[in-house]
Amino acid sequence: MLPGPPTPASRSVAIPSPWSRWRRSLLNAVLVVLLGVGLLGLGGCQAAGQPPRAVLLQALGLQIELTQQAIADALKLDAGVGRPQVSRVRVDHQEAIPIGLGKGLHLTGRFDWRLADDPYRVDSPFELYLLRGERGESWRLARPVGMAANSLSQDWLVDPLPLEGDRPA
Numbered sequence: 079m080l081p082g083p084p085t086p087a088s089r090s091v092a093i094p095s096p097w098s099r100w101r102r103s104l105l106n107a108v109l110v111v112l113l114g115v116g117l118l119g120l121g122g123c124q125a126a127g128q129p130p131r132a133v134l135l136q137a138l139g140l141q142i143e144l145t146q147q148a149i150a151d152a153l154k155l156d157a158g159v160g161r162p163q164v165s166r167v168r169v170d171h172q173e174a175i176p177i178g179l180g181k182g183l184h185l186t187g188r189f190d191w192r193l194a195d196d197p198y199r200v201d202s203p204f205e206l207y208l209l210r211g212e213r214g215e216s217w218r219l220a221r222p223v224g225m226a227a228n229s230l231s232q233d234w235l236v237d238p239l240p241l242e243g244d245r246p247a
Contacts, residue, residue: 128172129183129208133217136239137206138164138189140219144237160194166201177209177220177234209236 129137142162150157169187176182185206192199207220221235 128169129217131167133208133239134167134169134185134189134206135164137208137217137219138167138191138204140237140239141204141206141221142191144219144221158194162191162193164189164191165199166190175207177207177232177236180212181210182220183208183210207234209234 139162142164147157149155167187167189169185171186173184174181175184183206185208186204188201188203190199190201207222209218209220211217217239219237219239221237223233223235225232
């Protein structure tokens, strides 16, 4: 049996209206713009104001040294020589906070470290306060020490981060 004559439904072709093309182009353009803004926003939030990795390593090393010294002084012991080796810093949370009259950061996360001449590497949590320099080019380690007398403001001890050549090996 031979096929019958073509029916109107089999010959019909969809002809898009000019408005549907225009709407589709507009929708694509809006999606591209929103995606671009979203990606820029996410990238900006991740690194906005975060100090370089070297600063985090120096600040954590200094914090360990200062803690060791405070414990040694309290126990009237020798703090020992050699600086801790800090590696693998993972920042979990970062927030901008005022430290005194300056701009600071409160960072929390985890890091690996070991004492000089110690074969064991330790994975530890950290809480770090960093104060940005006046011109925004440097960072300092800030340590909360208590509330100011007759005030609701926090007192801070601020230590400059040592340059690599300034620290004993």
